[in-house]
Amino acid sequence: MNQQKKQTQPLRVACLGAGYFAQFHYDAWRRTGRVVLVGACDQDLEKAKATGLAAFEDLAVMLKMSCPDLLDIITPPPTHLSAIKAGISQGVRAIICQKPFCTSLEEADEATRLAEKAGVVLVIHENFRFQPWYRTFKHALDSGVLGDVLQLTFRLRTGDGQGPRAYLDRQPYFQDMPQLLIHETGVHWVDTFRYLLGEPEAVYADLRRLNPVIKGEDAGYFVFDYPGGVRALFDGNRLLDHAAENCRTTLGDASLEGTAGSITLSGDGSVTLRPFGNVTETVLLQPQSWKGFGGDCVKNLITHVVDGVLDGKPLENEARDYLKVIALEKMIYEADRQGRKIREVAYA
Ligand SMILES: NC(=O)c1ccc[n+]([C@@H]2O[C@H](COP(=O)([O-])OP(=O)(O)OC[C@H]3O[C@@H](n4cnc5c(N)ncnc54)[C@H](O)[C@@H]3O)[C@@H](O)[C@H]2O)c1
Numbered sequence: 001m002n003q004q005k006k007q008t009q010p011l012r013v014a015c016l017g018a019g020y021f022a023q024f025h026y027d028a029w030r031r032t033g034r035v036v037l038v039g040a041c042d043q044d045l046e047k048a049k050a051t052g053l054a055a056f057e058d059l060a061v062m063l064k065m066s067c068p069d070l071l072d073i074i075t076p077p078p079t080h081l082s083a084i085k086a087g088i089s090q091g092v093r094a095i096i097c098q099k100p101f102c103t104s105l106e107e108a109d110e111a112t113r114l115a116e117k118a119g120v121v122l123v124i125h126e127n128f129r130f131q132p133w134y135r136t137f138k139h140a141l142d143s144g145v146l147g148d149v150l151q152l153t154f155r156l157r158t159g160d161g162q163g164p165r166a167y168l169d170r171q172p173y174f175q176d177m178p179q180l181l182i183h184e185t186g187v188h189w190v191d192t193f194r195y196l197l198g199e200p201e202a203v204y205a206d207l208r209r210l211n212p213v214i215k216g217e218d219a220g221y222f223v224f225d226y227p228g229g230v231r232a233l234f235d236g237n238r239l240l241d242h243a244a245e246n247c248r249t250t251l252g253d254a255s256l257e258g259t260a261g262s263i264t265l266s267g268d269g270s271v272t273l274r275p276f277g278n279v280t281e282t283v284l285l286q287p288q289s290w291k292g293f294g295g296d297c298v299k300n301l302i303t304h305v306v307d308g309v310l311d312g313k314p315l316e317n318e319a320r321d322y323l324k325v326i327a328l329e330k331m332i333y334e335a336d337r338q339g340r341k342i343r344e345v346a347y348a
Contacts, residue, residue, distance in 0.1 A: 010034050010035050010036045011034060011035045011036070011069045011070050011094075011306055011309060011310060012035075012036055012038045012066070012067060012068045012069045012070070013029055013035050013036065013037050013038065013068055013069070013070045013071075013072060014037075014038050014039040014040070014041070014062055014063065014066050014068035014070070014071055014072070015029070015037070015039070015040050015041070015051075015053075015071075015072040015074055016041050016042075016059055016062075016071065016072070016073045016074060016075050016079070016083055017041075017042060017073065017074030017075035017079075017098075018040055018041075018042040018044070018047035018048050018050065018051055018074075019042070019047065019074070019075070020170060020171060021074060021098070021293075022051075022074040024292055024293040024298045025072060025074050025298055025302070026040070026051050026053075027291075027292055027298075028292055028296070028298040028299035028302050029072070029302060031291070031292075031299055032299060032302050032303055032306060033306075034306055034310060035070075035306060037053050038053070038054065038066040038067070038068055039053055039054045039055075039056055039062045039065070039066035039068065040053040040054070040055055040056070040062075041055075041056040041057065041058070041059050041062040042055075042057065043057055044057075045057040054066060059083055059086050060086055060090075063086060063087065063090035063092070064090065068092055069092060069093045069094065069309075070092060070093065070094045070095070070096065070305075070306075070309065071083070071087040071092045071094075071095045071096075072095075072096045072125075072302075073087075073095065073096065073097040073098055074098050074125075075098070076098075076173070077100050077101070077102055077103045078103055080097055080098075080101065080102045080103075080107070080111065081102050081103075081107050081110065081111050083097075084097060084111045084114065084115065084122065085111075085114065087120070088114055088115060088118045088120050092120060093120065093121065093309060094120065094121035094122075094123070094305065094309045095115065095120060095121070095122050095123070096123050096124075096125050096301075096302070096305055097111075097122065097123070097124055097125060097319075098124075098125045099124055099125060099126050099187060099188075099322075099325075100183060100184070100187065100326075101124045101319065101322055101325075101326065105323065105326045105327065105330065108319070108322075108323055108326055109323060111319065112319040112320050112323060115319060116320070121305075121308065121309055121315065121318070122318065122319040123301075123305050123308075123315055123316075123317050123318055123319070124317050124318075124319055124322040124325075125298075125301060125317075126187075126188065126191045126301075126317050126322060126325065127188075127293075127294065127297040127298050127300070127301045128188035128189070128191065128192050128294065128297060129191055129192050129195040129316070129317075130297040130300035130301045130304065131250075131294050131295040131297045131300075132269070132285060132290075132295045132296075132297075132300075133250065133254075133265045133269055133270075133271050133285055133295060134192055134195065134196065136263075136271045136284050136285045137196055137254070137256050137263060137265070137271065138195065138196060140256070140263050140271075140273065140284060141196060141256065144260075145260065145261055145273065146256065146257070146258030146259075146260055146261050146262070146263065147258040147259035147260025147261065147276065148228075148258055148259045148260075149197070149230060149256060149257070149258040150229065150230055150231070150257055150258060150259065151230070151231055151232075151233070151255075151256075151257045152193060152196060152197060152231070152232040152233070152254075152255075152256050152257075153232070153233045153235065153254060153255050153256075153257075154189050154192070154193075154233070154234050154235070154252060154253075154254045155235045155236075155242065155252045155253055155254070156181075156185065156186065156189075156234070156235070156236035156237065156238070156251055156252040157237060157240045157241050157242035157247070157251070157252045157253075158185075158238050158241070158247055158248070158251050158252070159238075159239070159240060159241025159242070159247045160238060160247070161210070161211050161214075161218045161237075161238030161239045162211065162239050163211070163213075164213050166211055166213060166214060166218075166238075167214075174214065175213060175214045175215065176214075176215055177214075177215060177216045178215050178216050179216045179217065179333065180214060180215070180216030180217055180218055181207065181216065181217045181218050181219065181220060181236050181238065182205075182207065182217070182220075182222065182236075182329060182332050182333065183216070183329060183333075185236075185251070186222065186234055186236055186332075187325060187329050189234045190222075190234075190325050190328050190329055190332070191317075191322075191325050193224055193232040193234070194324065194325070194328075195316075196232075196256070197224070197226055197230065197232055198226065199324065199345070199347070200224035200225055200226055200232070200328070200345060201225055201226060201227060201343070201345055202224070202225035202341050202342065202343045202345060203222065203223070203224060203225075203328065203331040203332055203335050203341065203342045203345060204221075204222065204223040204225075204335050204340075204341040204342070205220065205221065205222040205223070205332040205333070205335040205336040206220055206221050206336060206339075207219070207220030207221075207222075207332075207333075207336040208220050210237075210238075210239055211238075211239065218237070218238040218239065219236060219237040219238065219239065220236060220336070221233065221234060221235050221236070222234045222332045222335070223341075224328075225341075236252075242267045243266070243267050244266075244267025244268060245267075245268070246267075247267065248293075248294070249267060249268065249269050249290075249294065249295070250265060250266075250267055250268075250269055250294070250295075251294075252267070253265055253266055253267060258276075259276060260275065260276050261273055261274060261275045261276050262274050262276070263284065264281075266287075268287035269285070269287055269288065269290065269295055270283060270285055270286060270287040271283070271284045271285035272284060301317070304316065323347070324347045327346065327347045328345075331345065
């Protein structure tokens, strides 16, 4: 009876974090149906107030006062485990947690187990697979129009990594991260490659730091091997750019090549199909001015979770599944450290 009542009422959503990326979450929540925003919390109260919502600087107080059904965690990894514990103990139904999920595989595993034990839905905010162009890739792949797919490639060319002021205006913490390119950004393609091609059977990586003002790596490759010689290549370089009016729309370009045809993602977010042996391209996804971030992928993910919680639809990106992304990321750094391909792919 109580459950029935909850399904028809809007989901009460409270958010932890009001920093740079949170702006895309608040905007997306405001454009999402069947939810009501009940609070914003940031240790910097002024930032929480700037959201225009009931503002808090202490998570426990926000959870008690605003009684959310869903907690959206938009703060950095060191805050994740304690925030998930707080949400669970306060009785939320669902939690969305930004990537990178917790500070280690062990912590992420603990958070996953706690949520599962409490029956709380825990979804990781891994938004890139929700970008419309990758949904178009998946649709083309599943339709068979590409024939046997042999190669998936993403070239990250954000163009924001040059010189002493690299990243300072948008995400200054990038300069101090001991692991940058893969841990902070490349991880989106670890997940997107899994979304498109499944789990790899071997991992190779070769990473480097080009800009001496930063601590971590800002360029490099990782290669995933799949059965039958199929490969996925991530080729990242933050100092170089790509042809786009806004290099942050897609962050680079991509292709998915098969024996019957190839599809290409361009920097404007358009996707084209070229049949094998042909020079004429068909547009599968038109360039358009998307709202929000990266083809409105934050809203797409949020809507997916709301539908999952309210309607019981199957969820992507649940924490248990996301542990595989963390395990693969660890293997990428290990492959780079050892300078060899890792064939012993072991998931959590
Ligand atoms: N999925 C994506 O596309 C994407 C893009 C950018 C950033 N991110 C991730 O989002 C997270 C936040 O990134 P950001 O760029 O917004 O960082 P930020 O530093 O701009 O903002 C973080 C905010 O969290 C607040 N905060 C930190 N600890 C807190 C605590 N204990 N209690 C309350 N507030 C606290 C800070 O005051 C700050 O306002 C990171 O994990 C980052 O990797 C994801």
